[in-house]
Amino acid sequence: MAAFAATRCVFLARVHLILCSTAVYAQLSSTFYDTRCPNPLWNDQLSSTFYDTSCPNLLSTVKSAVKQAVATEKRMGASLLRLHFHDCFVNGCDASILLDDSCSIQGEKNASPNANSVRGFDVIDTIKTQVEATCSGVVSCADILAIAARDSVVELGGPTWTVQLGRRDSTTANQSAANTNMPAFTLNLTGLISAFNAKGLSTQDMIVLSGAHTIGQARCSSFRNHIYDESNINTTFSTFQKYNCPTSSGDDNLSPLDVKTPTTFDNSYFKNLRSQKGLLHSDQELFNGGSVDCQVTTYSRNQKIFFTDFAAAMVKMGNISPLTGSNGEVRINCRKPNW
Incomplete structure (x- = not known):
């Protein structure tokens, strides 16, 4: 039986690695993976059906x-x-x-x-x-x-x-x-890769999760240096941003991270980067003649691939060092511990 179990784990591990490289992995992992085999990427104590009985609504x-x-x-x-x-x-x-x-x-x-x-x-x-x-x-x-x-x-x-x-x-x-x-928004590409790697996230995860900047806004203080002091930025775009972000005031003034479709989750963020319209220094680092330019181009051209990869990366990020079992607690009030 032990030999059979070991062989089965090896087989499932191989299939698991194959699934890791495919788009269906994000959808299948929660139901396919055999918890008797070690899994380096996913926390096998988490389950999509965890509350099906205890809190069905x-x-x-x-x-x-x-x-x-x-x-x-x-x-x-x-x-x-x-x-x-x-x-x-x-x-x-x-x-x-x-x-x-x-x-x-x-x-x-x-x-x-x-x-x-x-x-x-x-x-x-x-x-x-x-x-x-x-x-x-x-x-x-x-x-x-x-x-x-x-x-x-x-x-x-x-x-x-x-x-x-x-x-x-x-x-x-x-x-x-x-x-x-x-x-930090001041990081260069190497720094961004390192920051995500430290959390068990790959370079591709970093790129695709940065695509979350297709929605949301940033404060003037976080992009002032980029629009005034850096050259890898579209001049028309930087001029427009300067109206809302003066050199010595307006730190809390907000600008959309995605100037084209700021309240729609799409792949415009990556299209903007290719036009040097990244609002943050760290945004434009993703398309600045470096090793990840091609991946940005892929996402800018194919929203379906971006969506698939983003979903998979979000599941992966959501599995960073969770407290499970008897660790931690279930807070009654999210703002304070139960004790």
Whole structure:
């Protein structure tokens, strides 16, 4: 039996590697993978059916709340997606970003990449309250973040994917890690690749996840140097941006990351990069005569490939170091631990 099991694991591992290189992998992985075989990419304690019995209306509840929030403010879709990203890059996808400061916790909300920037906390609070009304103490805030991010993308016209569930919530935050782990808008291509690699994400993952900048906005302070001091930018585009971002004022003035279709999730972001219309320095680094130019070109020409790869990368990102089993807790209030 042991020999048979070992042979079976080897066979499934080979098939698993084949699936990794195909578009169907993102859709099949949650049901195909045999949990008796080690899997280096996916956390086999997460499951798309985790709440099917304990909270059967979870997905419809989150979807309805996200739909209403995005209808009220289109920008909220990008905010909820970004909230999930900023959570996962600091100690894993554990909802630590949602914790408020307290006597015992120095929260991540006031870390440099997040302060006066990340938003959508009220929407998550609303969803949590609605979920608690029917499934008290069952669904984690971390899972709500993951579902809300997916539903936000779909609501703005982007792809869908199967969200793996079963994460638990942290009881503490890590402001120091939030200050150092988030990829900065000042990074060059090498720095971006390294920042994503450190989280188990590939160069392709980095490129395709950057495509999330097809929605959302950035503050003047984050792109001022790019539009005034750098040459790899379309002159008409930079002149236009300078009206909203003067040299010495207007730090908090907002501009869309995708000037063409700022509230639609599509592949325009990559088209913009090829025209040197990336708003952030780190955006334009993806198409600046470097090793990833060809991948940007592929996504700019084929939205279907972008959508497929983005969905797969989001599942992969959502599996960064989750707390599962008896680790962590299921917070009753997403803003504070239960103790």
